[in-house]
Amino acid sequence: MSAFVDAQSGGFSINLVHRDSEGSPFYNPKETPARLVGYAGRRSIGRVHRFSSRSISNPSDPDAQLTANNGEYLVNISLGTPPFPIVAIADTGSDIIWTQCKPCTDCYKQDAPLFDPKSSSSYRTVSCSSNACNSLQSEGSSCSSDGSVCEYQVSYGDQSHTQGDVAAETLTLESKTGNPVALPKTVIGCGHDNAGTFSPKGSGIVGLGGGPASLVSQLGSSIGGKFSYCMVPYAAAKPTSTMNFGTNAVVSGNGVLSTPLISDPSQPTFYFLQLEAVSVGSKKIAFQGSSIGGSGNIIIDSGTTLTLVPTDFFSQLSDFFSQLSDAVETQVTGGTKTSDPEGFFSLCYVPDSSLKLPPVTAHFKGADVVLTSDNIFIQVNDKVVCLAFYANDQLSIYGNVAQQNFLIGYDLPKQTLSFKPTDCTNT
DSSP states (O other), X not given: OXXXXXXXXXXXXXXXXXXXXXXXXXXXXXXXXXXXXXXXXXXXXXXXXXXXXXSSXXXXXXXXXXXXXXXXXXXXEEETTTTEEEEEEEETTOOOOXXXXXXXXXXXXOSSOOBOGGGOTTOEEOOTTSHHHHXXXXXXXXXXXXXXXXXXXXXXXXXXXXXXXXXEEEEEEEBTTSOEEEEEEEEEEEEEEEESSOOTTOOOEEEOSSSTTSHHHHHGGGGTTEEEEEOOOTTOSOOEEEEEEGGGGOOOSTTOXXXXXXXXXXXXXXXXXXXXXXXETTEEEEOOOOSOSTTOOEEEOTTOOSEEEOHHHHHHHHHHHHOOOSOGGGOOEEEEEEOOTTSOOSOEEEEEEEEEOOOEEEEETTEEEEEOHHHHEEEOSSSOEEEOEEEOSSOOEEOHHHHTTEEEEEETTTTEEEEEEOOGGGO
C-alpha cells in the first residue's frame, strides 16, 4: 500500500547505498580499495567545478562547468503508475530530479531499462505557463518550439548534457519500514537527449538541494522543511546509510550541537555554514574559506567525499599531523608515515593497531564539533589511512567523511543544521 507521509502523520526514512558498495550498480569487485578511494577523491575535486557554476544552465549557455555522474550515495525510487524502478544518485548539490526517458533522440547507453512515459497513467508534461515552469526559469527552463511544453537542459563541463521535458509524475520512495511512500505530481525532468560521459550504470539523479526543483523543496511543508541523514563509515561492515524526512528527521537529545544554515539567494542550491576554525589539541587554525555564500564560508555536501579547504589552511593542518613531537597536543601515535599507493593523498599512515590523534574540533558558529579519527582519515586499504582533507583554493566543501557517524539534521524553516554523534550502523 502506498501512503503519502507528511509531518503531521509522522515522517519517513529511506536507505542510502554508497556507490562503491555491494548492491550498487556501480560496484566493481575487481577494483582495489585504494583505487576506489582515489576515484572518490578525484570526484570530490570534480564537484568543485560543478559548484563553481550554475547548477542548471540555460540552453544558450552550454559551457557551464559541471561534472556528470558525480555523487556518492544512491537511492531506490520508482516513477509512474505502475511504479517503474530506478536507482538514482541522491545529491544535496543538485536540485532537479531527472532520468532518461523513451523515446530517446540521442541517449547514452544505460544498463537498466529506460522509463517510458507512455506506460504511466500518472505522467503529465508541464506547460510553459504553469507555476512549476515559472519557478524554474532562473534555473534554465525554456519552452518547446511550439510553446506548449516546458523543457529543461543541464550541461556539464565535459560537454555531457541532458535535456528534455519538465513533467509532473508520481515518485515513489522505498521506506525503511517496507511501506512505499508515494509522492504524486512531483516535478521531474524526463530526458530525451542525454549524451556524453555518463556511466551506463547510472539511471537518474534525485536533487536534494535548496532550489525550488529539489525533492526537499517540493515536499516543503509536508515534511516541515526537515531532513537528516546518518552516514556509516567507509570501512563499516554495514554499507547502508539512512536518510530521514519530516518528524523522523528531528535531531534531539544529549550531545546535539546546532549552527546557522546559511542560504545565498544567488546560489539557492547549496547549503552554507560558517566554519570559524579547526583545532588540533590546543592549537587552533583560523578558517577563512570561500568568499561565496554571503556570511557562509563552506558548503556542507553529502556527495563530496573529502573536505576541501584553502591551500594555506591545508598546509597548517597537515603540518600539525605530520610533525611528531613531545608535545601531547600535536602528537600522532600508533602509526608510521607512508605514501598513498595511488599517489593522490599527501599524508598517509600505517596504523599499528588504531591511529591515536590529539582532540580535533571543527569550530562552527555556535557549535564545536569534536571529530574522530574516522572523520579525519580515510582507509585506503587494509594497511594505510590517509588524511581526508584536500587543498583547493576555488571552493571549500565539508565532505561526507567528516560527517560520518553524525546524525546531520537540516531544519530549513529555522535555518539551522544540527550535529549529533551517532553510531550510524544502528540507525
